[in-house]
Amino acid sequence: MKINDVILRTVTKIVIFIILTLSVYLFFAGHYSPGGGFIGGLVLASAVVLMYLTSDIETVHKGMPFDFKLVAALGVLIATGTGFASVIFGKDFMTQAAMKLNLPIFGETELASVVLFEAGVALTVVGVVVTIILSISEDE
Amino acid sequence: MTINLAIVIPFIMAAIIPFIYRRFPKIHIGWIVLLVPITLFVMLLRLVPSVAKGDTYSHTYNWIPSLDINFTTYLDGLSMIFGLLITGVGSLVILYSIFYLSAKESLQHFYCYLLLFMGAMLGVVFSDNLMVLYAFWELTSVSSFLLIAFWHHRKASRAGAQKAMLITVTGGVSMLVGFIMLHMMTGSYSVHEIIHNVSQYTDHQLFIPAMVLILFGAFTKSAQFPFHIWLPDAMEAPTPVSAYLHSATMVKAGIYLVARLTPVFGGDAVWFWLVTAVGLITLFWGSFNAVKQTDLKALLAFSTVSQLGLIMSLFGMGSVAFKLGYSDSTIIYTQATFAALFHLVNHSTFKGALFMMVGIVDHELGTRDVRRLGGLMSLMPLTFTVAVIGSLSMAGMPPFNGFLSKEMFFAAAVHMRDLDIFSLSSVGVLFPVVAWIASIFTFVYCMIIIFQAFFGKPYEHSDGRSIHEAPIGMLISPLILCVFVVGIFVFPNVLGQYILKPAMTSIYPGFAPADVLAPKIYAWHGINTELLMTIGVVIVGLLLYRKLKTWKPVYRLFPYRFSFNELFKSLLEGLESGSNKMTAGYMTGSLRSYVLYIYVFFIIAVGGFFFMSGGFAYSSANDAPVEIYELMLIIVMLLAGVSMLFVKSRLTAILLNGVIGFGVSIFFVIFRAPDLALTQLVVESVTTVLFLLCFYFLPEWKREDSSKSVKISNAVVAGAVGALVVVMSFAVMYYDEFDSISAYFENAYELAGGANIVNTILGDFRGFDTMLEVVVLFIAGLGVYTLIKLKVRKGDTDVED
Numbered sequence: 001m002k003i004n005d006v007i008l009r010t011v012t013k014i015v016i017f018i019i020l021t022l023s024v025y026l027f028f029a030g031h032y033s034p035g036g037g038f039i040g041g042l043v044l045a046s047a048v049v050l051m052y053l054t055s056d057i058e059t060v061h062k063g064m065p066f067d068f069k070l071v072a073a074l075g076v077l078i079a080t081g082t083g084f085a086s087v088i089f090g091k092d093f094m095t096q097a098a099m100k101l102n103l104p105i106f107g108e109t110e111l112a113s114v115v116l117f118e119a120g121v122a123l124t125v126v127g128v129v130v131t132i133i134l135s136i137s138e139d140e
Numbered sequence: 141m142t143i144n145l146a147i148v149i150p151f152i153m154a155a156i157i158p159f160i161y162r163r164f165p166k167i168h169i170g171w172i173v174l175l176v177p178i179t180l181f182v183m184l185l186r187l188v189p190s191v192a193k194g195d196t197y198s199h200t201y202n203w204i205p206s207l208d209i210n211f212t213t214y215l216d217g218l219s220m221i222f223g224l225l226i227t228g229v230g231s232l233v234i235l236y237s238i239f240y241l242s243a244k245e246s247l248q249h250f251y252c253y254l255l256l257f258m259g260a261m262l263g264v265v266f267s268d269n270l271m272v273l274y275a276f277w278e279l280t281s282v283s284s285f286l287l288i289a290f291w292h293h294r295k296a297s298r299a300g301a302q303k304a305m306l307i308t309v310t311g312g313v314s315m316l317v318g319f320i321m322l323h324m325m326t327g328s329y330s331v332h333e334i335i336h337n338v339s340q341y342t343d344h345q346l347f348i349p350a351m352v353l354i355l356f357g358a359f360t361k362s363a364q365f366p367f368h369i370w371l372p373d374a375m376e377a378p379t380p381v382s383a384y385l386h387s388a389t390m391v392k393a394g395i396y397l398v399a400r401l402t403p404v405f406g407g408d409a410v411w412f413w414l415v416t417a418v419g420l421i422t423l424f425w426g427s428f429n430a431v432k433q434t435d436l437k438a439l440l441a442f443s444t445v446s447q448l449g450l451i452m453s454l455f456g457m458g459s460v461a462f463k464l465g466y467s468d469s470t471i472i473y474t475q476a477t478f479a480a481l482f483h484l485v486n487h488s489t490f491k492g493a494l495f496m497m498v499g500i501v502d503h504e505l506g507t508r509d510v511r512r513l514g515g516l517m518s519l520m521p522l523t524f525t526v527a528v529i530g531s532l533s534m535a536g537m538p539p540f541n542g543f544l545s546k547e548m549f550f551a552a553a554v555h556m557r558d559l560d561i562f563s564l565s566s567v568g569v570l571f572p573v574v575a576w577i578a579s580i581f582t583f584v585y586c587m588i589i590i591f592q593a594f595f596g597k598p599y600e601h602s603d604g605r606s607i608h609e610a611p612i613g614m615l616i617s618p619l620i621l622c623v624f625v626v627g628i629f630v631f632p633n634v635l636g637q638y639i640l641k642p643a644m645t646s647i648y649p650g651f652a653p654a655d656v657l658a659p660k661i662y663a664w665h666g667i668n669t670e671l672l673m674t675i676g677v678v679i680v681g682l683l684l685y686r687k688l689k690t691w692k693p694v695y696r697l698f699p700y701r702f703s704f705n706e707l708f709k710s711l712l713e714g715l716e717s718g719s720n721k722m723t724a725g726y727m728t729g730s731l732r733s734y735v736l737y738i739y740v741f742f743i744i745a746v747g748g749f750f751f752m753s754g755g756f757a758y759s760s761a762n763d764a765p766v767e768i769y770e771l772m773l774i775i776v777m778l779l780a781g782v783s784m785l786f787v788k789s790r791l792t793a794i795l796l797n798g799v800i801g802f803g804v805s806i807f808f809v810i811f812r813a814p815d816l817a818l819t820q821l822v823v824e825s826v827t828t829v830l831f832l833l834c835f836y837f838l839p840e841w842k843r844e845d846s847s848k849s850v851k852i853s854n855a856v857v858a859g860a861v862g863a864l865v866v867v868m869s870f871a872v873m874y875y876d877e878f879d880s881i882s883a884y885f886e887n888a889y890e891l892a893g894g895a896n897i898v899n900t901i902l903g904d905f906r907g908f909d910t911m912l913e914v915v916v917l918f919i920a921g922l923g924v925y926t927l928i929k930l931k932v933r934k935g936d937t938d939v940e941d
Binding site for chain 2: 026030031032033034035036037038039042043045046049053069072073075076079080083093096112114117118120121124125127128129131132133135136137138139
């Protein structure tokens, strides 16, 4: 039986960008409004999963040649590593810092070290979710 | 500070070695490693004069001050002896290993583990904080495990490593409990503070338990009877490791601990009896069993056990001085401790040399079975010299250092007769008798080493290869040790004044002037009981050696199945099968059972707690009115939930489950929790995909055919869980046993700089939780991956035995 999923494929091609944009937005919005590393990562992961659903694994892998296990490991490394960064500056473990910057287009922007930590969380979530789904689906 | 550094340097090198290993393919990596112990040895040697004057060095690096755990190092006479042994013997062993191990072995692992051990062992002897000491102590067990199993393709290596690990770590954990008890009594983890204050606590109810537990740790580590069984099995390690860890350093960690804590516990009858009696029994049992060994390395292992017992018993005898207090007449008892320290150093020299000698024989001939060896004297003259010097020193013969310390040991044992404390008057006579008999057996096995391996019919290779002396590189280290064996005999007081004297003042702090504690050592002190005992040992020993064949059947009197090895084995097997049965009892492999366990536990623990604390309070007075669309949503979710019970296919069930999940997220929207709603939505989508993937692998969904009673009990549990959750969610609003923590987060904007309170909690206030959750998530992901990808497929061979 041949599966007819033209609609799904066509919609995905457009929707995937919306989802990816949303995930980036959510990631950065987290400091002041709903969002954050965990949700951002999860949305990103669901976008990847959607791609896997519509196209086959090889095609997606050509577009995104990452080993998602490494992505997850990198995330854990960043998340724990930012904790140690404050130790180097003589502060307690996981002390976060923030500063205000005036950027040309964005106006007054806050730069916070917690973003790095959240990035670690996001990468871990993406990596783990995709790893789990891929390894289950590839099992014979 | 330098001492903290001395502990850290080997660890740093251990981390670097695997990386630079490939960089220098031309050089044997051991030459680079060799720099570490030599540097440290020279560094320590430079401190010897000032330590001999009575100086001590201490440095604290605060680690976890709130728990009183700090990386405090303390260098005094006692730790100096061990530090010199670790680095000195370490240098010689590494030099020896360069020629012993061929470049084909995985040398980067070997030297990495060896450096790991060296750092850990230095940490044990230099740490003042008991918790840090414990951490290093266990690290020595771990590195010993790795080194014993270095040739891990051999089954015996793995078994020996496991046995050593199990026994020493069991002891280590009990020691940890003992340390914690000490902390509960004295409020300090610092050995020196404890020694300072301990006199107030000797009547404390934890004093004896703490002592016994710590001794258990020390005995297992130092292979004391009946925990000695791991040491002979540990001989599966490469010979340099046996020479280093299992004769010169690691097995002396227990002795170090006993010496270090003598000022704490010494003077107590239990301490005296345990240390002395266990030491003497070990001394006898080790030497008695060494005689029957045919493998030279096993023989040396038992002889190490026996010598460790000797040193241990001497420390026990020396502790009597604390009971009697200091006076001119008690000096003879402090001399037992002096003899212990002296023999400790001597043992490291001659036993190290002997192990290296056996390594050479094994390396050149491919066997170390005394029944096959013979006539090596003329073929390997240098190796023979090492064997003779080492063995005679071990047997306590002049002109070697073993003679001096053995005489002092006899003297101490003889003096024990005269004591009338600790109910010694009745059994005191046993001390010299046991000491004497054990020495006879020691003499006999030393003769076995010399005569059976080096005299008699020459050994011949089965393929007719000629036997020749080992390369000079392998001989340097044992020959240096032999120089020490003779040198210490000729100039014993150099060692006594510079190394042993400061150690005596650290064992007997404020006891007496150091010069009184450390006597001058003389090789000849007239014809006295000790000398007569030595002559007796030689005569009886020679007789027994001549008649070895006639009395050897004595060993067959003990049936093997009553031996400690068998006891250990059956204990281990029993433990394995027992826990296997227990686990098989509840791990049915059916997810339904596991869910049942979780729910039953939930009902008992959570429901029980609410019930006991009377937390079920509810009034609808403060509730907001229920809107019509909320009611509709609830009805939809209810319908989905109930109809899930009656659907025929899994796909429908998943979709219905999705309905509930999305319903919940709409509720989150209504109740103004956008973060939760977003998360719930995405999680719902991803899990639905996951479900669909998993269900592909599941068998056809059939009607369940379990019995009625099972069905009813499942229904009861399910109903109870549902009811409990409902009741709880009403009750939590009125539960006031705990203070609300929300006040803490209210000024999140000032504290964390974020307006989204949920994220400030996740990323900042409870950042530590999030970090660990991320790690857990990662581990879970890896778990799924390995379970699926690395399972044994049909037709694959099982990689484990």
